[in-house]
Amino acid sequence: MKMRKLFAGIAAAATLLGGMALGAASAQADDAATTAGTAAIKVKNSQEGHTYAAYKFATLTVDTDNEGKSVQVGTDAAWEEAVQQAVNVANNAQQPVQTMPAEYAGNPAAYVATKTGTADEAWFRAFAAAMRTQGAANSTVNGNGGDVALNGLGEGWYLVTDTYTKDGSQRTGVNAIVATTLSGIASDFKVVGDRGTGQGKITAVGEFVAKNENTPTIDEKTVASADPEVSFDGTTVKIGQKLTYTVKATVPETAAGYDSYLYSIQDVASKGLTIDGESIKVQQAGGKNVTGYTVTGPTVGQTGETTTTITFANAKDYAGKQLVVTYNATVNDQILDNANKITNTAKASHDGIFDGTGVTKTLYTGNLEFLKYGVDADANKLAGATFNVYAGAQAEGTPLKFSNIATGVNGAYKFDVNGSEAVVSGTDGKVSLNGLAAGKYTFKETGFVAGYAKNIVPEFTIEVTIANNGAVSYALTEDNNKLGLASTASVDKTTIIKVKNVKSITQLPLTGAAGTTLFTVVALLVAGAGVTVAVKSRQRMH
Numbered sequence: 001m002k003m004r005k006l007f008a009g010i011a012a013a014a015t016l017l018g019g020m021a022l023g024a025a026s027a028q029a030d031d032a033a034t035t036a037g038t039a040a041i042k043v044k045n046s047q048e049g050h051t052y053a054a055y056k057f058a059t060l061t062v063d064t065d066n067e068g069k070s071v072q073v074g075t076d077a078a079w080e081e082a083v084q085q086a087v088n089v090a091n092n093a094q095q096p097v098q099t100m101p102a103e104y105a106g107n108p109a110a111y112v113a114t115k116t117g118t119a120d121e122a123w124f125r126a127f128a129a130a131m132r133t134q135g136a137a138n139s140t141v142n143g144n145g146g147d148v149a150l151n152g153l154g155e156g157w158y159l160v161t162d163t164y165t166k167d168g169s170q171r172t173g174v175n176a177i178v179a180t181t182l183s184g185i186a187s188d189f190k191v192v193g194d195r196g197t198g199q200g201k202i203t204a205v206g207e208f209v210a211k212n213e214n215t216p217t218i219d220e221k222t223v224a225s226a227d228p229e230v231s232f233d234g235t236t237v238k239i240g241q242k243l244t245y246t247v248k249a250t251v252p253e254t255a256a257g258y259d260s261y262l263y264s265i266q267d268v269a270s271k272g273l274t275i276d277g278e279s280i281k282v283q284q285a286g287g288k289n290v291t292g293y294t295v296t297g298p299t300v301g302q303t304g305e306t307t308t309t310i311t312f313a314n315a316k317d318y319a320g321k322q323l324v325v326t327y328n329a330t331v332n333d334q335i336l337d338n339a340n341k342i343t344n345t346a347k348a349s350h351d352g353i354f355d356g357t358g359v360t361k362t363l364y365t366g367n368l369e370f371l372k373y374g375v376d377a378d379a380n381k382l383a384g385a386t387f388n389v390y391a392g393a394q395a396e397g398t399p400l401k402f403s404n405i406a407t408g409v410n411g412a413y414k415f416d417v418n419g420s421e422a423v424v425s426g427t428d429g430k431v432s433l434n435g436l437a438a439g440k441y442t443f444k445e446t447g448f449v450a451g452y453a454k455n456i457v458p459e460f461t462i463e464v465t466i467a468n469n470g471a472v473s474y475a476l477t478e479d480n481n482k483l484g485l486a487s488t489a490s491v492d493k494t495t496i497i498k499v500k501n502v503k504s505i506t507q508l509p510l511t512g513a514a515g516t517t518l519f520t521v522v523a524l525l526v527a528g529a530g531v532t533v534a535v536k537s538r539q540r541m542h
Helices: 006-013 078-090 108-112 117-132 253-257 333-337 517-541
Strands: 001-005 039-046 049-061 070-075 139-141 148-153 154-164 170-173 175-178 208-211 220-225 242-250 263-269 274-285 293-300 306-312 322-331 341-351 358-364 366-373 386-393 403-404 412-415 430-436 439-447 459-466 472-480 486-491 495-501
Touching: 039 154, 049 078, 049 108, 049 148, 070 078, 070 108, 078 108, 078 117, 117 175, 139 148, 148 154, 148 517, 170 220, 170 366, 175 358, 220 341, 220 358, 263 274, 263 322, 274 293, 274 306, 306 322, 322 341, 333 430, 341 403, 366 472, 430 439, 439 472, 472 495
Parallel strands: 039 208, 366 495, 412 430
Antiparallel strands: 001 070, 039 148, 049 070, 049 139, 049 154, 154 170, 154 175, 220 242, 242 322, 263 306, 263 341, 274 322, 293 306, 341 358, 366 430, 386 439, 403 412, 439 459, 459 472, 486 495
Protein backbone atom coordinates (compact mmCIF):
# COMPACT_ATOMS: atom_id res chain seq x y z
CA MET A 1 0.00 0.00 0.00
CA LYS A 2 1.44 3.41 -0.98
CA MET A 3 1.39 6.35 1.36
CA ARG A 4 2.13 10.03 0.83
CA LYS A 5 5.62 11.16 1.68
CA LEU A 6 3.96 12.98 4.59
CA PHE A 7 4.03 9.56 6.28
CA ALA A 8 7.64 10.17 7.18
CA GLY A 9 6.65 13.29 9.03
CA ILE A 10 4.36 11.48 11.42
CA ALA A 11 6.79 8.64 11.87
CA ALA A 12 9.23 11.18 13.16
CA ALA A 13 6.70 13.28 15.00
CA ALA A 14 6.77 10.53 17.36
CA THR A 15 6.14 9.46 20.55
CA LEU A 16 7.03 8.32 23.88
CA LEU A 17 5.30 7.23 26.93
CA GLY A 18 7.57 7.86 29.90
CA GLY A 19 10.66 6.97 28.09
CA MET A 20 11.41 6.82 24.35
CA ALA A 21 10.46 8.35 21.09
CA LEU A 22 9.03 7.62 17.71
CA GLY A 23 11.39 8.57 14.92
CA ALA A 24 11.24 8.08 11.14
CA ALA A 25 12.95 7.51 7.84
CA SER A 26 15.81 9.53 6.42
CA ALA A 27 18.58 9.35 3.86
CA GLN A 28 21.32 9.48 6.49
CA ALA A 29 22.16 9.32 10.22
CA ASP A 30 24.45 12.23 10.88
CA ASP A 31 26.78 11.65 13.83
CA ALA A 32 26.48 8.00 14.85
CA ALA A 33 28.57 5.71 12.70
CA THR A 34 26.63 3.48 10.27
CA THR A 35 27.63 0.36 8.44
CA ALA A 36 28.31 0.99 4.76
CA GLY A 37 25.57 -0.14 2.37
CA THR A 38 22.95 -0.79 5.05
CA ALA A 39 20.19 1.12 6.78
CA ALA A 40 20.52 2.37 10.33
CA ILE A 41 18.72 4.06 13.20
CA LYS A 42 20.50 6.62 15.34
CA VAL A 43 19.78 6.58 19.08
CA LYS A 44 20.49 10.07 20.37
CA ASN A 45 21.20 10.60 24.06
CA SER A 46 21.68 6.87 24.64
CA GLN A 47 22.06 5.96 28.29
CA GLU A 48 24.93 4.02 29.85
CA GLY A 49 23.82 0.63 31.10
CA HIS A 50 20.88 0.50 28.67
CA THR A 51 20.57 -1.86 25.70
CA TYR A 52 18.54 -0.83 22.65
CA ALA A 53 17.12 -3.53 20.33
CA ALA A 54 15.39 -3.05 16.96
CA TYR A 55 12.61 -5.37 15.70
CA LYS A 56 11.35 -4.88 12.13
CA PHE A 57 7.57 -5.01 11.86
CA ALA A 58 6.99 -3.37 8.45
CA THR A 59 8.77 -2.91 5.14
CA LEU A 60 9.13 0.61 3.73
CA THR A 61 9.78 0.89 0.02
CA VAL A 62 10.27 4.18 -1.84
CA ASP A 63 7.99 4.36 -4.85
CA THR A 64 10.38 5.13 -7.72
CA ASP A 65 7.48 5.29 -10.17
CA ASN A 66 6.18 8.32 -8.30
CA GLU A 67 9.56 10.12 -8.17
CA GLY A 68 10.05 9.32 -4.51
CA LYS A 69 6.91 11.16 -3.45
CA SER A 70 5.34 8.14 -1.78
CA VAL A 71 6.39 5.16 0.32
CA GLN A 72 4.92 1.68 0.16
CA VAL A 73 4.20 0.21 3.58
CA GLY A 74 3.83 -3.53 4.08
CA THR A 75 3.30 -5.25 7.43
CA ASP A 76 5.65 -8.19 7.93
CA ALA A 77 3.62 -11.37 8.11
CA ALA A 78 5.05 -12.45 11.48
CA TRP A 79 4.04 -9.10 12.96
CA GLU A 80 0.53 -8.68 11.58
CA GLU A 81 -1.22 -9.86 14.74
CA ALA A 82 1.03 -7.86 17.11
CA VAL A 83 0.61 -4.66 15.09
CA GLN A 84 -3.16 -5.17 14.85
CA GLN A 85 -3.45 -5.64 18.61
CA ALA A 86 -1.47 -2.45 19.26
CA VAL A 87 -3.67 -0.57 16.77
CA ASN A 88 -6.79 -1.78 18.60
CA VAL A 89 -5.37 -0.63 21.95
CA ALA A 90 -4.53 2.81 20.56
CA ASN A 91 -7.96 3.19 18.89
CA ASN A 92 -9.80 2.18 22.06
CA ALA A 93 -7.79 4.68 24.12
CA GLN A 94 -9.13 7.63 22.11
CA GLN A 95 -12.19 9.71 22.83
CA PRO A 96 -14.25 8.97 20.87
CA VAL A 97 -13.05 5.44 20.15
CA GLN A 98 -11.58 5.07 16.65
CA THR A 99 -11.91 2.21 14.16
CA MET A 100 -9.44 1.04 11.54
CA PRO A 101 -11.02 1.10 8.08
CA ALA A 102 -11.56 -2.32 6.47
CA GLU A 103 -9.26 -1.47 3.56
CA TYR A 104 -6.27 -1.86 5.92
CA ALA A 105 -7.20 -5.39 6.97
CA GLY A 106 -4.09 -7.56 6.70
CA ASN A 107 -1.82 -4.50 6.59
CA PRO A 108 -2.33 -2.61 9.88
CA ALA A 109 1.09 -0.88 9.60
CA ALA A 110 -0.25 1.03 6.60
CA TYR A 111 -3.09 2.31 8.80
CA VAL A 112 -0.52 3.39 11.41
CA ALA A 113 1.21 5.42 8.69
CA THR A 114 -1.93 7.48 8.11
CA LYS A 115 -1.63 9.05 11.55
CA THR A 116 -0.01 12.19 10.19
CA GLY A 117 -1.42 15.07 12.26
CA THR A 118 -0.41 16.64 15.54
CA ALA A 119 -3.75 15.41 16.91
CA ASP A 120 -2.47 11.87 16.43
CA GLU A 121 0.45 12.21 18.82
CA ALA A 122 -1.48 10.67 21.73
CA TRP A 123 -2.60 7.84 19.45
CA PHE A 124 0.99 7.09 18.49
CA ARG A 125 2.08 7.06 22.12
CA ALA A 126 -0.58 4.50 22.96
CA PHE A 127 0.38 2.42 19.91
CA ALA A 128 4.08 2.42 20.84
CA ALA A 129 3.31 1.42 24.42
CA ALA A 130 1.13 -1.50 23.28
CA MET A 131 3.64 -3.02 20.84
CA ARG A 132 5.22 -6.31 21.90
CA THR A 133 8.35 -7.97 20.53
CA GLN A 134 8.15 -10.94 18.17
CA GLY A 135 11.12 -13.27 17.65
CA ALA A 136 14.77 -12.18 17.73
CA ALA A 137 15.99 -8.60 17.42
CA ASN A 138 17.42 -7.47 14.09
CA SER A 139 20.06 -5.34 15.79
CA THR A 140 21.15 -4.34 19.30
CA VAL A 141 23.46 -1.67 20.66
CA ASN A 142 24.61 -0.65 24.14
CA GLY A 143 24.20 2.95 25.23
CA ASN A 144 27.29 5.00 26.01
CA GLY A 145 25.87 8.33 27.15
CA GLY A 146 26.05 9.80 23.64
CA ASP A 147 24.76 8.91 20.18
CA VAL A 148 24.90 5.27 19.05
CA ALA A 149 23.60 3.48 15.92
CA LEU A 150 21.53 0.38 15.37
CA ASN A 151 23.37 -0.79 12.25
CA GLY A 152 22.96 -3.54 9.69
CA LEU A 153 19.21 -3.10 9.33
CA GLY A 154 17.05 -3.70 6.32
CA GLU A 155 15.08 -0.63 5.30
CA GLY A 156 11.84 -0.59 7.22
CA TRP A 157 9.82 0.39 10.25
CA TYR A 158 10.99 -0.87 13.64
CA LEU A 159 9.96 -1.33 17.22
CA VAL A 160 12.93 -0.28 19.38
CA THR A 161 13.02 -1.48 22.97
CA ASP A 162 15.08 -0.30 25.90
CA THR A 163 16.22 -2.66 28.65
CA TYR A 164 18.45 -2.07 31.66
CA THR A 165 19.20 -3.44 35.13
CA LYS A 166 18.30 -1.58 38.29
CA ASP A 167 18.47 -2.77 41.88
CA GLY A 168 19.53 -6.21 40.64
CA SER A 169 16.48 -6.66 38.43
CA GLN A 170 16.07 -6.28 34.68
CA ARG A 171 13.80 -3.41 33.75
CA THR A 172 12.08 -2.55 30.49
CA GLY A 173 11.89 1.00 29.21
CA VAL A 174 9.15 2.38 27.00
CA ASN A 175 8.94 1.34 23.35
CA ALA A 176 9.80 3.54 20.40
CA ILE A 177 8.50 3.23 16.84
CA VAL A 178 11.29 4.30 14.51
CA ALA A 179 12.05 3.94 10.81
CA THR A 180 15.46 3.34 9.31
CA THR A 181 17.25 5.52 6.84
CA LEU A 182 15.81 5.02 3.37
CA SER A 183 17.53 5.23 0.02
CA GLY A 184 15.71 7.25 -2.62
CA ILE A 185 14.56 10.01 -0.27
CA ALA A 186 16.38 13.32 -0.44
CA SER A 187 18.73 14.00 2.46
CA ASP A 188 17.18 17.43 2.98
CA PHE A 189 13.75 15.95 3.66
CA LYS A 190 12.71 17.34 7.05
CA VAL A 191 10.30 16.19 9.72
CA VAL A 192 8.85 17.83 12.81
CA GLY A 193 9.55 16.11 16.13
CA ASP A 194 7.02 15.90 18.94
CA ARG A 195 8.14 18.37 21.60
CA GLY A 196 5.75 16.83 24.06
CA THR A 197 7.95 13.74 24.18
CA GLY A 198 11.36 15.33 23.83
CA GLN A 199 11.68 15.06 20.05
CA GLY A 200 11.64 18.79 19.38
CA LYS A 201 15.23 18.74 18.12
CA ILE A 202 14.54 15.89 15.66
CA THR A 203 14.35 17.45 12.19
CA ALA A 204 15.39 14.47 10.04
CA VAL A 205 14.06 10.92 9.83
CA GLY A 206 16.06 7.86 10.91
CA GLU A 207 16.79 8.99 14.46
CA PHE A 208 15.16 9.53 17.83
CA VAL A 209 16.03 10.78 21.31
CA ALA A 210 16.15 8.18 24.06
CA LYS A 211 13.92 9.87 26.59
CA ASN A 212 14.29 7.07 29.11
CA GLU A 213 17.24 8.89 30.66
CA ASN A 214 19.54 7.75 33.39
CA THR A 215 19.24 9.85 36.49
CA PRO A 216 21.02 13.21 35.95
CA THR A 217 24.18 13.61 37.95
CA ILE A 218 25.79 16.37 39.99
CA ASP A 219 28.96 17.71 38.39
CA GLU A 220 30.61 18.88 41.57
CA LYS A 221 29.98 19.82 45.18
CA THR A 222 32.45 21.88 47.21
CA VAL A 223 32.56 23.57 50.60
CA ALA A 224 34.56 26.55 51.82
CA SER A 225 34.67 28.89 54.79
CA ALA A 226 31.92 31.50 54.60
CA ASP A 227 34.33 33.93 56.23
CA PRO A 228 37.69 34.23 54.45
CA GLU A 229 39.22 35.37 57.75
CA VAL A 230 38.43 32.02 59.37
CA SER A 231 40.73 29.14 58.49
CA PHE A 232 39.20 25.94 57.11
CA ASP A 233 41.12 22.83 56.07
CA GLY A 234 38.30 21.46 53.91
CA THR A 235 37.78 18.41 56.11
CA THR A 236 37.29 19.38 59.76
CA VAL A 237 35.03 21.90 61.48
CA LYS A 238 34.21 23.34 64.86
CA ILE A 239 30.79 24.00 66.29
CA GLY A 240 29.54 27.38 65.13
CA GLN A 241 31.68 27.40 62.00
CA LYS A 242 30.03 29.07 59.01
CA LEU A 243 30.41 27.36 55.65
CA THR A 244 29.52 28.05 52.03
CA TYR A 245 28.44 25.10 49.90
CA THR A 246 28.51 25.15 46.10
CA VAL A 247 26.65 22.64 43.92
CA LYS A 248 27.25 22.47 40.16
CA ALA A 249 24.98 20.51 37.83
CA THR A 250 24.45 20.53 34.08
CA VAL A 251 20.93 20.40 32.63
CA PRO A 252 20.76 17.55 30.06
CA GLU A 253 20.96 18.75 26.47
CA THR A 254 17.85 16.72 25.69
CA ALA A 255 15.81 19.27 27.68
CA ALA A 256 15.89 21.55 24.61
CA GLY A 257 13.65 19.10 22.72
CA TYR A 258 10.71 19.50 25.10
CA ASP A 259 7.92 22.01 25.46
CA SER A 260 8.59 21.73 29.18
CA TYR A 261 11.23 19.76 31.04
CA LEU A 262 11.26 19.09 34.75
CA TYR A 263 14.67 19.45 36.37
CA SER A 264 15.41 19.66 40.06
CA ILE A 265 18.37 19.78 42.40
CA GLN A 266 17.90 18.47 45.92
CA ASP A 267 20.24 18.99 48.83
CA VAL A 268 19.97 17.00 52.06
CA ALA A 269 22.01 18.09 55.07
CA SER A 270 22.43 15.80 58.06
CA LYS A 271 21.74 16.64 61.66
CA GLY A 272 24.39 19.06 62.88
CA LEU A 273 24.08 21.57 60.03
CA THR A 274 21.78 24.59 59.95
CA ILE A 275 20.95 25.77 56.42
CA ASP A 276 20.47 29.48 55.76
CA GLY A 277 17.56 29.51 53.32
CA GLU A 278 17.91 33.24 52.68
CA SER A 279 21.41 32.73 51.32
CA ILE A 280 20.44 30.33 48.51
CA LYS A 281 21.55 31.68 45.15
CA VAL A 282 21.35 30.17 41.66
CA GLN A 283 23.40 31.29 38.66
CA GLN A 284 24.75 29.88 35.45
CA ALA A 285 28.42 29.03 35.29
CA GLY A 286 30.11 32.33 34.55
CA GLY A 287 27.69 34.35 36.68
CA LYS A 288 24.70 34.80 34.35
CA ASN A 289 21.33 35.07 36.04
CA VAL A 290 18.90 32.15 36.24
CA THR A 291 15.15 32.76 36.45
CA GLY A 292 12.05 30.64 36.72
CA TYR A 293 13.01 28.44 39.65
CA THR A 294 11.37 27.76 42.99
CA VAL A 295 12.95 26.78 46.31
CA THR A 296 11.17 24.36 48.63
CA GLY A 297 12.62 24.31 52.14
CA PRO A 298 14.92 24.20 53.97
CA THR A 299 12.70 21.70 55.78
CA VAL A 300 13.91 19.87 58.90
CA GLY A 301 12.64 16.29 59.16
CA GLN A 302 12.03 14.14 62.20
CA THR A 303 15.52 12.67 62.04
CA GLY A 304 17.11 16.11 61.99
CA GLU A 305 17.98 16.08 58.29
CA THR A 306 17.32 19.29 56.36
CA THR A 307 16.01 19.01 52.79
CA THR A 308 16.08 21.80 50.23
CA THR A 309 14.77 21.33 46.69
CA ILE A 310 15.26 23.74 43.80
CA THR A 311 12.93 23.14 40.83
CA PHE A 312 13.46 24.72 37.42
CA ALA A 313 10.18 25.12 35.57
CA ASN A 314 11.89 26.33 32.39
CA ALA A 315 14.90 24.01 32.47
CA LYS A 316 14.76 23.61 28.67
CA ASP A 317 16.02 27.21 28.45
CA TYR A 318 19.22 26.05 30.14
CA ALA A 319 19.71 22.80 28.22
CA GLY A 320 23.38 21.87 28.18
CA LYS A 321 24.26 24.67 30.58
CA GLN A 322 25.77 24.30 34.01
CA LEU A 323 23.79 25.67 36.96
CA VAL A 324 25.60 26.78 40.10
CA VAL A 325 23.80 26.75 43.46
CA THR A 326 25.42 28.32 46.53
CA TYR A 327 24.19 28.65 50.11
CA ASN A 328 25.54 29.17 53.60
CA ALA A 329 25.26 26.82 56.56
CA THR A 330 26.39 26.76 60.17
CA VAL A 331 27.67 23.77 62.14
CA ASN A 332 25.55 23.30 65.25
CA ASP A 333 26.07 21.21 68.38
CA GLN A 334 23.91 18.39 67.02
CA ILE A 335 27.05 17.24 65.24
CA LEU A 336 28.04 15.66 68.56
CA ASP A 337 24.94 13.43 68.37
CA ASN A 338 25.75 12.50 64.77
CA ALA A 339 28.99 10.59 65.36
CA ASN A 340 30.97 13.86 65.25
CA LYS A 341 30.30 14.40 61.56
CA ILE A 342 28.03 16.23 59.16
CA THR A 343 27.10 15.07 55.69
CA ASN A 344 25.55 16.99 52.87
CA THR A 345 24.31 15.23 49.71
CA ALA A 346 23.22 16.83 46.44
CA LYS A 347 21.20 15.00 43.77
CA ALA A 348 19.60 15.94 40.47
CA SER A 349 16.40 14.62 38.91
CA HIS A 350 14.40 14.94 35.69
CA ASP A 351 11.25 13.34 37.11
CA GLY A 352 11.05 14.53 40.70
CA ILE A 353 12.42 11.22 42.01
CA PHE A 354 15.83 11.53 43.63
CA ASP A 355 16.98 7.92 43.50
CA GLY A 356 20.57 8.47 42.35
CA THR A 357 23.62 8.28 44.57
CA GLY A 358 24.38 12.00 44.39
CA VAL A 359 27.54 13.71 45.58
CA THR A 360 28.21 13.88 49.32
CA LYS A 361 30.53 16.13 51.30
CA THR A 362 31.44 14.86 54.76
CA LEU A 363 33.06 17.01 57.43
CA TYR A 364 34.24 15.92 60.86
CA THR A 365 34.72 17.51 64.25
CA GLY A 366 37.16 16.44 66.96
CA ASN A 367 37.70 16.38 70.69
CA LEU A 368 40.44 16.15 73.31
CA GLU A 369 40.73 15.23 76.96
CA PHE A 370 43.25 15.42 79.77
CA LEU A 371 43.35 14.49 83.45
CA LYS A 372 44.07 17.11 86.08
CA TYR A 373 45.76 15.80 89.24
CA GLY A 374 47.60 17.16 92.22
CA VAL A 375 49.63 15.83 95.14
CA ASP A 376 48.91 13.93 98.32
CA ALA A 377 45.18 13.16 98.50
CA ASP A 378 44.72 14.62 95.01
CA ALA A 379 47.34 12.41 93.35
CA ASN A 380 44.70 10.65 91.21
CA LYS A 381 42.43 13.55 90.35
CA LEU A 382 41.97 17.21 91.10
CA ALA A 383 38.64 18.95 90.62
CA GLY A 384 38.07 22.68 90.28
CA ALA A 385 41.16 23.80 88.34
CA THR A 386 40.33 26.49 85.77
CA PHE A 387 41.89 26.94 82.32
CA ASN A 388 41.75 29.27 79.37
CA VAL A 389 42.12 27.72 75.92
CA TYR A 390 43.73 29.36 72.89
CA ALA A 391 43.74 28.35 69.23
CA GLY A 392 47.30 27.67 68.10
CA ALA A 393 50.60 26.94 69.81
CA GLN A 394 50.72 30.05 72.03
CA ALA A 395 48.58 31.37 74.87
CA GLU A 396 47.96 34.58 72.95
CA GLY A 397 44.97 36.53 71.77
CA THR A 398 41.41 35.99 72.92
CA PRO A 399 40.61 32.71 74.67
CA LEU A 400 38.14 30.37 73.01
CA LYS A 401 34.71 29.96 74.55
CA PHE A 402 32.90 26.84 75.65
CA SER A 403 29.66 25.83 77.32
CA ASN A 404 28.89 22.89 79.58
CA ILE A 405 27.46 19.85 77.83
CA ALA A 406 25.39 19.17 80.92
CA THR A 407 24.13 22.34 82.57
CA GLY A 408 26.06 23.16 85.72
CA VAL A 409 28.38 20.15 85.45
CA ASN A 410 32.08 20.89 85.08
CA GLY A 411 34.53 18.81 83.09
CA ALA A 412 32.75 18.17 79.76
CA TYR A 413 32.43 21.11 77.35
CA LYS A 414 31.47 21.91 73.77
CA PHE A 415 32.80 24.75 71.64
CA ASP A 416 30.43 27.70 71.84
CA VAL A 417 31.17 31.23 70.63
CA ASN A 418 28.57 32.48 73.08
CA GLY A 419 29.91 30.48 76.02
CA SER A 420 32.49 31.16 78.74
CA GLU A 421 36.27 31.46 78.46
CA ALA A 422 36.78 29.30 81.55
CA VAL A 423 36.81 25.50 81.53
CA VAL A 424 37.02 23.72 84.88
CA SER A 425 38.15 20.19 85.69
CA GLY A 426 35.29 17.96 86.79
CA THR A 427 34.87 15.84 89.90
CA ASP A 428 36.83 13.08 88.15
CA GLY A 429 39.63 15.53 87.39
CA LYS A 430 39.00 15.41 83.66
CA VAL A 431 38.62 18.21 81.14
CA SER A 432 37.12 17.20 77.79
CA LEU A 433 36.49 19.62 74.96
CA ASN A 434 34.21 18.69 72.05
CA GLY A 435 33.30 20.19 68.69
CA LEU A 436 36.86 21.15 67.73
CA ALA A 437 38.45 21.40 64.30
CA ALA A 438 41.82 19.75 63.79
CA GLY A 439 44.75 21.82 65.03
CA LYS A 440 46.73 22.89 68.08
CA TYR A 441 45.12 24.15 71.30
CA THR A 442 47.11 25.79 74.08
CA PHE A 443 45.96 25.68 77.71
CA LYS A 444 46.94 28.03 80.51
CA GLU A 445 45.76 27.52 84.05
CA THR A 446 44.08 30.63 85.42
CA GLY A 447 42.24 29.41 88.52
CA PHE A 448 43.95 27.32 91.20
CA VAL A 449 42.54 24.96 93.76
CA ALA A 450 43.10 26.16 97.32
CA GLY A 451 46.48 25.15 98.70
CA TYR A 452 48.24 24.88 95.34
CA ALA A 453 51.01 27.22 94.19
CA LYS A 454 49.70 30.03 92.00
CA ASN A 455 53.13 31.01 90.73
CA ILE A 456 53.81 27.61 89.18
CA VAL A 457 51.44 27.79 86.24
CA PRO A 458 50.82 24.84 83.91
CA GLU A 459 50.91 25.89 80.25
CA PHE A 460 50.86 23.27 77.51
CA THR A 461 49.64 22.49 73.99
CA ILE A 462 47.58 19.57 72.67
CA GLU A 463 47.24 18.86 68.96
CA VAL A 464 44.03 17.32 67.59
CA THR A 465 44.31 15.21 64.45
CA ILE A 466 41.32 14.00 62.44
CA ALA A 467 41.84 11.31 59.79
CA ASN A 468 40.01 11.18 56.46
CA ASN A 469 37.59 8.64 57.92
CA GLY A 470 36.84 10.85 60.92
CA ALA A 471 39.00 8.99 63.44
CA VAL A 472 40.19 11.44 66.10
CA SER A 473 43.49 11.39 67.94
CA TYR A 474 45.23 13.98 70.10
CA ALA A 475 48.68 14.29 71.59
CA LEU A 476 50.76 16.51 73.83
CA THR A 477 53.20 18.58 71.77
CA GLU A 478 56.61 20.02 72.61
CA ASP A 479 55.22 23.54 72.50
CA ASN A 480 55.28 25.32 75.88
CA ASN A 481 55.19 22.94 78.88
CA LYS A 482 58.42 24.48 80.16
CA LEU A 483 57.71 23.32 83.69
CA GLY A 484 57.00 19.77 82.57
CA LEU A 485 53.68 19.72 84.40
CA ALA A 486 51.92 18.10 81.41
CA SER A 487 52.89 14.54 80.54
CA THR A 488 51.58 11.34 79.04
CA ALA A 489 50.94 8.04 80.78
CA SER A 490 49.57 4.63 79.88
CA VAL A 491 46.41 3.62 81.71
CA ASP A 492 44.79 0.31 80.79
CA LYS A 493 46.84 0.25 77.57
CA THR A 494 45.50 3.70 76.65
CA THR A 495 47.72 6.75 76.48
CA ILE A 496 46.33 9.69 78.39
CA ILE A 497 47.49 13.24 78.99
CA LYS A 498 47.99 14.26 82.64
CA VAL A 499 48.49 17.77 84.01
CA LYS A 500 49.90 18.24 87.49
CA ASN A 501 49.44 20.96 90.08
CA VAL A 502 51.98 21.37 92.88
CA LYS A 503 52.04 23.13 96.22
CA SER A 504 55.77 23.84 96.21
CA ILE A 505 58.69 23.70 93.80
CA THR A 506 60.00 20.58 95.49
CA GLN A 507 57.02 18.71 93.98
CA LEU A 508 57.96 19.59 90.40
CA PRO A 509 59.13 16.75 88.15
CA LEU A 510 62.80 15.86 88.82
CA THR A 511 63.46 13.05 86.38
CA GLY A 512 63.14 12.24 82.74
CA ALA A 513 62.77 14.88 80.07
CA ALA A 514 61.59 17.33 82.69
CA GLY A 515 64.53 16.67 85.01
CA THR A 516 65.87 20.19 84.58
CA THR A 517 62.58 21.82 85.48
CA LEU A 518 63.44 22.38 89.14
CA PHE A 519 66.69 24.08 88.26
CA THR A 520 64.90 26.32 85.80
CA VAL A 521 62.42 27.38 88.43
CA VAL A 522 65.17 27.96 91.02
CA ALA A 523 67.06 30.08 88.51
CA LEU A 524 63.96 32.13 87.86
CA LEU A 525 63.42 32.63 91.57
CA VAL A 526 67.02 33.65 92.10
CA ALA A 527 66.78 36.08 89.23
CA GLY A 528 63.66 37.48 90.81
CA ALA A 529 65.46 37.87 94.12
CA GLY A 530 68.32 39.61 92.37
CA VAL A 531 65.97 42.14 90.89
CA THR A 532 64.43 42.71 94.30
CA VAL A 533 67.85 43.25 95.93
CA ALA A 534 68.92 45.63 93.19
CA VAL A 535 65.79 47.66 93.57
CA LYS A 536 66.19 47.83 97.34
CA SER A 537 69.88 48.81 97.05
CA ARG A 538 69.03 51.64 94.75
CA GLN A 539 66.37 52.79 97.14
CA ARG A 540 68.98 52.96 99.92
CA MET A 541 71.29 55.02 97.74
CA HIS A 542 68.56 57.55 97.38
